[in-house]
Amino acid sequence: xxxxxxxxxxxxxxxxAGCDGDDGAPGTPGADGAPGQVSLVRQxxxxxxxxxxxxxxxxxNSGIDTDSDGALADSEVxxxxxxxxxxxxxxxxxxxxxxxxxSYFSGGRKTVAATRAAxxxxxxxxxxxxxxxxFVGDGMGISTVTAAxxxxxxxxxxxxxxxxxxFGRFPFTGLAKTYNVDAQTPxxxxxxxxxxxxxxxxxxxxxxxxxxxxxxxxxxxxxxxVTALELAELAGMSTGIVSTARITHATPxxxxxxxxxxxxxxISDMPAAAVTAGCKxxxxxxVSFEANLESKFxxxxxxxxxxxxxxxxxxxxxxxxxxxxxxxxSSVEGDRTDGRNLVTEWQAxxxxxEYVFDQAGFDALNVETADKIFALFNESHMQYEIDRAxxxxxxxSIAEMTAAAIQRLDNDPDGFFxxxxxxxxxxxxxxxxxxxxxxxxxxFSEAIQRAVDLVDLNETLIIVTAxxxxxxxxxxxxxxxxxxxxxxxxxxxxxxxxxxxxxxxxTVTYSNGRGFRDLxxxxxxxxxxxxxxxxxxxxxxxxxxxxxxxHQEALVPTGSETHSGEDVGVYATGPGAELVAGxxxxxxxxxVMDRAANLVTRAGG
Amino acid sequence: MKSNLSAVFAVLILTACSEADSPAAVxxxxxxxxxxxxxxxxxxxxxxxxxxxxxxxxxxxxxMLDLYRRANEVLHVGREPDLAEYWRRxxxxxxxxxxxxxxxxxxxxxxxxxxxxxxxxxxxxxxxGLAPVRPDAEASGEGCTALADRHTVFGRIAxxxxxxxxxxxxxxxxxxxxxxLDFDRDxxxxxxxxxxxxxxxDFADVGDMENDDELARMMAKSFMERRDHGHAH
Numbered sequence: 001x002x003x004x005x006x007x008x009x010x011x012x013x014x015x016x017a018g019c020d021g022d023d024g025a026p027g028t029p030g031a032d033g034a035p036g037q038v039s040l041v042r043q044x045x046x047x048x049x050x051x052x053x054x055x056x057x058x059x060x061n062s063g064i065d066t067d068s069d070g071a072l073a074d075s076e077v078x079x080x081x082x083x084x085x086x087x088x089x090x091x092x093x094x095x096x097x098x099x100x101x102x103s104y105f106s107g108g109r110k111t112v113a114a115t116r117a118a119x120x121x122x123x124x125x126x127x128x129x130x131x132x133x134x135f136v137g138d139g140m141g142i143s144t145v146t147a148a149x150x151x152x153x154x155x156x157x158x159x160x161x162x163x164x165x166x167f168g169r170f171p172f173t174g175l176a177k178t179y180n181v182d183a184q185t186p187x188x189x190x191x192x193x194x195x196x197x198x199x200x201x202x203x204x205x206x207x208x209x210x211x212x213x214x215x216x217x218x219x220x221x222x223x224x225x226v227t228a229l230e231l232a233e234l235a236g237m238s239t240g241i242v243s244t245a246r247i248t249h250a251t252p253x254x255x256x257x258x259x260x261x262x263x264x265x266x267i268s269d270m271p272a273a274a275v276t277a278g279c280k281x282x283x284x285x286x287v288s289f290e291a292n293l294e295s296k297f298x299x300x301x302x303x304x305x306x307x308x309x310x311x312x313x314x315x316x317x318x319x320x321x322x323x324x325x326x327x328x329x330s331s332v333e334g335d336r337t338d339g340r341n342l343v344t345e346w347q348a349x350x351x352x353x354e355y356v357f358d359q360a361g362f363d364a365l366n367v368e369t370a371d372k373i374f375a376l377f378n379e380s381h382m383q384y385e386i387d388r389a390x391x392x393x394x395x396x397s398i399a400e401m402t403a404a405a406i407q408r409l410d411n412d413p414d415g416f417f418x419x420x421x422x423x424x425x426x427x428x429x430x431x432x433x434x435x436x437x438x439x440x441x442x443x444f445s446e447a448i449q450r451a452v453d454l455v456d457l458n459e460t461l462i463i464v465t466a467x468x469x470x471x472x473x474x475x476x477x478x479x480x481x482x483x484x485x486x487x488x489x490x491x492x493x494x495x496x497x498x499x500x501x502x503x504x505x506x507t508v509t510y511s512n513g514r515g516f517r518d519l520x521x522x523x524x525x526x527x528x529x530x531x532x533x534x535x536x537x538x539x540x541x542x543x544x545x546x547x548x549x550x551h552q553e554a555l556v557p558t559g560s561e562t563h564s565g566e567d568v569g570v571y572a573t574g575p576g577a578e579l580v581a582g583x584x585x586x587x588x589x590x591x592v593m594d595r596a597a598n599l600v601t602r603a604g605g
Numbered sequence: 606m607k608s609n610l611s612a613v614f615a616v617l618i619l620t621a622c623s624e625a626d627s628p629a630a631v632x633x634x635x636x637x638x639x640x641x642x643x644x645x646x647x648x649x650x651x652x653x654x655x656x657x658x659x660x661x662x663x664x665x666x667x668x669m670l671d672l673y674r675r676a677n678e679v680l681h682v683g684r685e686p687d688l689a690e691y692w693r694r695x696x697x698x699x700x701x702x703x704x705x706x707x708x709x710x711x712x713x714x715x716x717x718x719x720x721x722x723x724x725x726x727x728x729x730x731x732x733x734g735l736a737p738v739r740p741d742a743e744a745s746g747e748g749c750t751a752l753a754d755r756h757t758v759f760g761r762i763a764x765x766x767x768x769x770x771x772x773x774x775x776x777x778x779x780x781x782x783x784x785x786l787d788f789d790r791d792x793x794x795x796x797x798x799x800x801x802x803x804x805x806x807d808f809a810d811v812g813d814m815e816n817d818d819e820l821a822r823m824m825a826k827s828f829m830e831r832r833d834h835g836h837a838h
Binding site for chain 2 (some may be wrong): 335429
C-alpha cells in the first residue's frame with residue numbers, strides 16, 4: 001500500500017538593496033511569480049524477501065512533484081532510502097509450537113545432534129580399534145531388519161514402526177553390494193569370504209579367490225586368502241567365533257577355513273579325489289587351526305582360537321555310537337568316516353581348555369578364567385530362537401554366547417577379534433516362515449546390545465551386517481501399528497482389506513518359496529519341508545497369520561525360498577566406524593576392519 | 606506318478622479322526638489272527654524290539670511294509686519303493702524324522718519336532734504300532750495274543766494290546782494286515798544299520814543346496830507321496 005505525505009514549501013522572495021543616499025519612492029509592484037514546485041516524500045512498505053530489505057521494511061522515496069499532480073510518481077523519485085527491519089535470529093515458541101511439541105521433530109533433532117557428535121568425535125581422530133566384533137545376520141536383509149524392528153516394538157506394546165533395534169542406533173550406516181564374482185544373487189560362502197578377506201569370490205567357495213573352481217582341489221594353494229581372524233591371530237590378538245548354525249557352516253567357516261566346496265564340512269562330505277589331493281574338511285581345519293596357520297607362516301607362533309561356540313557336533317565325531325553325546329538326537333551322532341574324534345583331539349591339544357555341549361556346561365564355565373572354550377551345543381544347527389526351549393538339554397541364547405565370548409576375549413591386552421553369526425534367520429526364510437526369521441533377528445539384536453554394554457566403544461569397532469537378503473517383502477498399505485505378521489487392515493479400517501480377488505492378504509509375503517502353510521503353534525519353521533509346495537493366493541480369512549507356524553504366501557514355487565540380490569545394511573560404531581558410508585562393495589568391510597584395527601600391519605610381526 | 610496305495614497307507618496309519626469312537630457295526634465275526642503270523646503266546650521280555658511285516662491291499666494293488674521297532678526308534682521300509690522312513694523319539698518327546706532314499710543312497714532329516722505338523726500323525730503310537738488310537742474295546746485272548754477288535758461304521762481295527770501293535774485294519778476300501786512277526790534283535794539291529802552310511806542333508810540346509818539336482822528329485826519324490834494336508838485336525 002502506497003502512502004503519500006505532502007509537505008508544502010512556501011517560496012519567498014527577498015530583495016536586498018544597497019544603501020547609498022536617500023531612499024527613493026517605492027516602485028510599482030512586480031508581477032506575481034510562477035507557482036512554486038512542491039517536494040514530495042513517499043513511503044513504500046517492503047515485504048519479506050525484498051531484494052534491498054530481505055526481512056522487509058520501508059522504502060522512503062523523495063522527489064519533486066514536477067507535474068504538480070499531488071503525487072510522487074516513480075519517475076519523479078530522485079532519492080530512495082531504506083528503513084529495513086532487522087533479521088530474525090529466533091522463532092518464538094508460539095510460532096514453532098507445532099514443531100517443537102512434535103516427538104518426530106525433537107527426536108530427529110536429537111538424532112542429528114548425536115550423529116554430529118559422533119562425526120566430530122571421529123573427525124581427525126587417529127584412534128585405532130583395539131578390538132573388532134563382526135556381527136553377521138545370515139539373510140538379514142533390509143526388509144527383515146524393518147519387520148523385526150516393528151515386531152520387537154509391538155512386543156513392547158508400541159505400534160512398532162518407531163522402534164529401533166540395537167544396531168539401528170549405531171551412528172554410521174552404509175550399504176553393501178552383495179553379489180559374488182560369478183553370481184548376481186550370492187550365497188554365504190562367497191559373501192562371508194569377501195567380508196573377512198577383502199576379496200570377492202565365487203559362490204560356494206570359502207577362503208579362495210575366484211580362480212578356484214568349486215569342488216576341485218586344483219589351484220587351491222596358490223589362491224588362498226588370508227582372513228581377518230588369521231591376521232588377528234598373527235597379531236597376537238585373542239580370537240573367537242560364535243554361530244547359531246553349525247560352526248562348520250559357510251559363514252563361520254569362512255573365518256578360519258579354506259574349502260573349494262562349502263559342503264565339505266567333514267570328510268564324509270568330500271569326494272575321494274579331493275581327499276587324495278590333500279584338501280581338508282572344514283571341521284578338521286577348525287581343530288587344526290593353530291598348526292595350520294603356523295605352517296603357512298613359518299616361524300610364527302600363534303595360540304589358536306580362544307572361543308568357539310555353535311552347533312555341528314556331527315562333523316567332529318566319528319560314525320560310531322560310542323562317541324555319541326548324551327543329548328544326541330541320532331542313533332549315531334557322528335558323520336566322520338575317518339574314525340577321528342575331533343573333540344577329543346581338541347581336548348588333547350588344549351588340555352586346559354573346556355569343552356561343553358549343553359546349557360549346564362555353558363552355565364558352569366568361568367569365562368573370566370577359562371583358557372580356551374570349545375562349545376558344540378547341537379548335533380546340527382542350534383535351535384531356532386523360538387524353538388530353543390524345546391532342546392533336550394538346553395542351549396544358550398546368542399546373547400549369552402556373545403557375552404561369554406567377550407568376557408573371555410577381553411582379558412587380552414592385545415585386543416581381540418570376534419565373529420558372531422545369527423545363522424538361522426536364513427534358514428527360517430528358506431522355509432518360508434517369517435515369524436522364525438524375525439524372532440532370530442530380535443535375538444540377534446539383543447546379542448549386539450549385550451556387546452555394546454560390555455565393551456568400551458572408544459577402543460572397539462562393532463560392525464553389524466548381513467551376508468545377503470531374502471525375498472521377503474512388506475507392503476499393502478496397512479495402518480500404523482497393524483501387526484506386522486497380520487493381515488493388512490488399512491488406515492481408518494478395522495477389518496482386513498480384501499485384495500482384487502476378494503481375499504485378505506498379509507503385510508509380509510515372499511516372492512518365491514514353498515508357499516502357504518498353516519501349522520498353527522508349531523515352532524519349527526522347517527516343518528514345511530515335509531509338505532508339498534503350495535504357492536499362490538489362499539483364503540486366509542480364518543487363518544491366524546500371527547501364529548508361529550504360519551508360512552506366508554509365495555508367488556513362484558521353488559524348493560525353498562531363495563536369497564535376494566539386493567544390498568544389505570552395514571551398521572557400525574566405534575573407532576573406524578565412520579569408514580562405513582555410502583554404497584560399498586561387500587569386501588570393503590574387511591578393509592574397514594583392517595584400517596580401524598591395523599590388522600595387516602600388526603600381523604606383520 | 607502318485608501311488609494310490611501310498612495315499613491309502615497314509616490314511617490307514619496316520620489318521621485318527623473319529624473312527625474308533627464311532628458306533629460298532631453289528632453282526633461281524635470276531636477277528637482271528639492267523640497262526641502263521643507267529644505271535645507267541647508269551648511275550649518276550651524285551652518287546653521293545655520287534656519286526657512286523659504287513660500286507661497293504663487296495664484297488665487291486667498290494668505292497669509289503671516292514672516295521673522295525675527298537676526302543677525309541679522306528680523304521681518303516683517299503684511304504685514306497687526305494688524309500689525308508691526313520692523316527693526317533695527324544696527324551697523330551699520330540700521326534701527326529703529322517704527319510705532315506707535307497708535309489709540315491711542319501712537321506713534328508715528333519716529337525717526334532719512334534720509329530721503333529723511334520724507327518725500329520727497324532728502320536729508316537731501311530732508310528733511305532735501303526736495305530737493312531739488304541740481301540741476302545743476289551744481284549745480277548747491272553748498274553749501276547751491279547752487282541753482288541755472293534756468294528757466301526759468306517760471299517761474295522763484289530764490291535765495286539767500287549768505289543769502295542771496293529772494286527773489288522775480295514776477302512777476306506779483298503780486293508781493292512783499283519784503277516785509276520787519276529788523279535789530277532791540282530792536282524793532288527795541290522796535293518797537299522799543298513800542305511801547308517803547314507804549321507805544326510807538337514808532340511809534347514811536345503812535352501813543352500815538349490816543347485817543339487819539329485820536332492821531336488823529326492824524332495825519331489827518325497828512330496829508326491831504326501832497328503833496335501835498341512836495340519837492335524
